[in-house]
């Protein structure tokens with residue numbers, strides 16, 4: 172569904188006036204300079220770039236500002252993030268189209284706009300700062316139900332998982348997100364015990380407190396519930412599958428010579444990008460119709476010292492890029 176930016180801007184202004192709410196924390200986009208360079212935004216003629224995870228529009232804004240001839244199509248599965256992006260990009264409304272949807276459906280979504288092929292695709296997955304503040308249970312401090320859905324129209328919440336998964340299933344989920352097996356087991360058992368004692372864990376804050384009370388977890392310098400929260404969020408939003416499918420979709424909609432840039436923030440995501448790129452650089456089998464890529468970054472590119480210093484959130488960021496050759 173494409174969104175009318177001018178209309179949205181008016182809705183947001185009215186809502187702000189009614190609620191008296193001022194100022195929001197916008198997500199600072201990571202590695203902007205490198206993203207623009209790998210996408211060759213400055214060199215594009217009348218090009219189209221798809222921001223497949225537009226979020227609150229930081230990267231899109233930089234793309235629009237870098238080249239007045241480039242159009243941006245921004246996709247996100249979080250309708251409220253799109254509202255913010257619409258407001259932020261309103262000055263460029265004649266060159267922006269925002270679409271509510273999943274990047275794994277990018278080709279179909281673009282077809283609905285009559286667009287077949289584009290010059291560049293950007294994937295910047297995961298959670299934005301805006302979403303972290305949205306009281307959906309993403310933050311340890313949220314005295315709000317454990318929802319964690321990026322797309323409010325999807326069915327499964329973090330609460331559903333905590334109520335229905337067995338201790339073993341939960342343990343495996345936490346291990347996938349990087350938790351030590353022994354810690355994952357103790358956390359899963361504590362959750363199951365609490366669930367049978369009180370009927371469930373009502374809020375994000377309550378879950379963070381429950382994990383904090385387990386003695387002897389090896390969290391290091393990070394909050395002991397960090398990986399548990401990440402595991403739940405990733406499962407609720409099927410983030411790894413979406414990322415893999417998003418890379419495939421991005422590759423399919425690129426024209427020959429078009430570029431795909433993917434940012435990641437943790438090892439499981441980076442591994443997924445590396446493996447998916449490795450599949451897509453193989454020549455298609457005879458009769459197989461699929462894109463073929465050439466990798467532009469042998470090793471992932473990291474943020475500059477200056478950026479890591481200024482934006483701590485970008486510290487773990489890795490950029491991989493590829494070009495469509497077939």
Ligand SMILES: C[S@@+](CC[C@H](N)C(=O)[O-])C[C@H]1O[C@@H](n2cnc3c(N)ncnc32)[C@H](O)[C@@H]1O
Pocket residue numbers: 198199200201223224225226227228229230231246247248249252272273274275295296297298299321413414417
């Ligand atoms: C890190 S933020 C992107 C920030 C953005 N680049 C900016 O500069 O503001 C990630 C965004 O991706 C969205 N997202 C995550 N998975 C998605 C998917 N499968 N399809 C579409 N959007 C997705 C999230 O809702 C979130 O808004």
